[in-house]
Amino acid sequence: MRRDHTMSPLKVDLFDTRTPQQPLRAELRAAIDRVLDGGRYILGPEVAAFEEEFASFCGAEHGIGVANGTEAITIALRAMGVGPGDEVVVPSFSFYASAEAIPPTGAIPVFCDIDPQTFCVTAETVRAALTSRTKAVIAVHLFGNLAPIAEIEALGVPVLEDAAQAAGSLSTPGRPGGLGTAATWSFFPSKNLGGFGDGGAITTSDAELAERVRMLRFHGSHDKVTYEHVGYNSRLDELQAAVLRVQLPHVDRWADGRRAAAEHYAAAGLGDLVDLPRATDGSRPAWHLYVIRSPRIEALAVRLGEAGIGHKAYYRRPIHRQPAMVCELHLPGTDEAARTHLAIPMSPVLDRPQADAVVAALRG
Numbered sequence: 609m610r611r612d613h614t615m616s617p618l619k620v621d622l623f624d625t626r627t628p629q630q631p632l633r634a635e636l637r638a639a640i641d642r643v644l645d646g647g648r649y650i651l652g653p654e655v656a657a658f659e660e661e662f663a664s665f666c667g668a669e670h671g672i673g674v675a676n677g678t679e680a681i682t683i684a685l686r687a688m689g690v691g692p693g694d695e696v697v698v699p700s701f702s703f704y705a706s707a708e709a710i711p712p713t714g715a716i717p718v719f720c721d722i723d724p725q726t727f728c729v730t731a732e733t734v735r736a737a738l739t740s741r742t743k744a745v746i747a748v749h750l751f752g753n754l755a756p757i758a759e760i761e762a763l764g765v766p767v768l769e770d771a772a773q774a775a776g777s778l779s780t781p782g783r784p785g786g787l788g789t790a791a792t793w794s795f796f797p798s799k800n801l802g803g804f805g806d807g808g809a810i811t812t813s814d815a816e817l818a819e820r821v822r823m824l825r826f827h828g829s830h831d832k833v834t835y836e837h838v839g840y841n842s843r844l845d846e847l848q849a850a851v852l853r854v855q856l857p858h859v860d861r862w863a864d865g866r867r868a869a870a871e872h873y874a875a876a877g878l879g880d881l882v883d884l885p886r887a888t889d890g891s892r893p894a895w896h897l898y899v900i901r902s903p904r905i906e907a908l909a910v911r912l913g914e915a916g917i918g919h920k921a922y923y924r925r926p927i928h929r930q931p932a933m934v935c936e937l938h939l940p941g942t943d944e945a946a947r948t949h950l951a952i953p954m955s956p957v958l959d960r961p962q963a964d965a966v967v968a969a970l971r972g
């Protein structure tokens with residue numbers, strides 16, 4: 609963008625979902641028309657095609673669309689055999705839903721710590737939370753950074769990837785969604801792959817687990833005649849699937865844009881002012897959120913606000929300190945990240961002038 613001194617300072621939003629979607633408008637309208645013309649709105653051809661396309665994108669054998677990313681976790685855990693009396697290890701530094709989805713299975717959330725530099729769990733932080741009752745670990749790929757799934761699995765416990773924030777992220781062993789026993793996804797509109805409403809999915813390469821998920825999302829039934837489990841009405845809508853199918857082929861390009869935006873920040877000198885998020889070993893995150901840390905974060909947030917730069921502290925109060933989940937625990941990495949983090953603008957189209965504007969505002 610060409611700018612001169614007569615222009616007012618550049619304001620930058622926290623997200624930009626509209627600009628990347630703009631060139632797809634005609635295709636999106638055609639996809640919606642296709643659903644209206646077909647007259648199938650629940651579990652029709654669009655969901656079936658998206659499930660296949662999305663599973664193949666993740667490098668998993670099976671994809672099952674569900675209503676949202678929260679129910680995806682509950683259903684996946686139940687399909688993994690989690691139930692009353694079990695414990696599920698989950699990081700406290702995550703979106704509340706990562707833990708909220710556990711009690712509906714009958715199991716208890718056990719909170720573990722994170723590495724504040726990567727915002728992800730590690731094998732060490734998970735090991736500290738394991739007991740003889742641990743049935744599964746939820747490893748959250750927070751902000752698009754990838755948790756070390758193989759190292760956690762090596763502890764001998766099944767891992768569910770909470771991949772809600774990680775579409776488009778890459779790693780040496782493969783993509784999220786195909787790394788653990790199963791993975792859950794959210795297609796909330798602001799996500800790297802977002803619909804025009806709520807939506808979610810579960811991916812797995814375990815055929816029996818996939819079959820249990822399919823039943824659970826549909827009232828515990830194969831055929832709507834015999835009901836074998838108490839399940840859920842939790843389905844991805846045809847309209848959302850149609851919209852997601854248009855966007856899926858662009859996710860990798862958008863992820864490249866997000867990685868380029870992180871490079872713009874680095875080139876603009878952001879690392880001299882604050883701590884930058886560190887990619888976990890072997891991963892190339894599609895930064896869903898770009899989250900910096902500083903001991904002076906509140907003052908920096910004020911500067912950004914004054915300059916018209918979008919920013920947000922996502923998890924200032926970690927889950928184990930939320931009223932519904934409160935418990936006495938010493939999680940120093942979590943507390944440090946909670947106290948010092950701040951998301952700054954990130955999108956597939958964030959360019960160098962925008963990165964310069966953010967860094968200039970932080971400099972004050």
Ligand SMILES: Cc1ncc(COP(=O)(O)O)c(C=O)c1O
Nearest residue numbers: 676677678703705706772794796
């Ligand atoms: C890490 C994480 N887990 C779970 C969820 C829940 O997804 P949803 O909002 O689709 O229920 C979200 C997103 O909102 C999330 O960011």
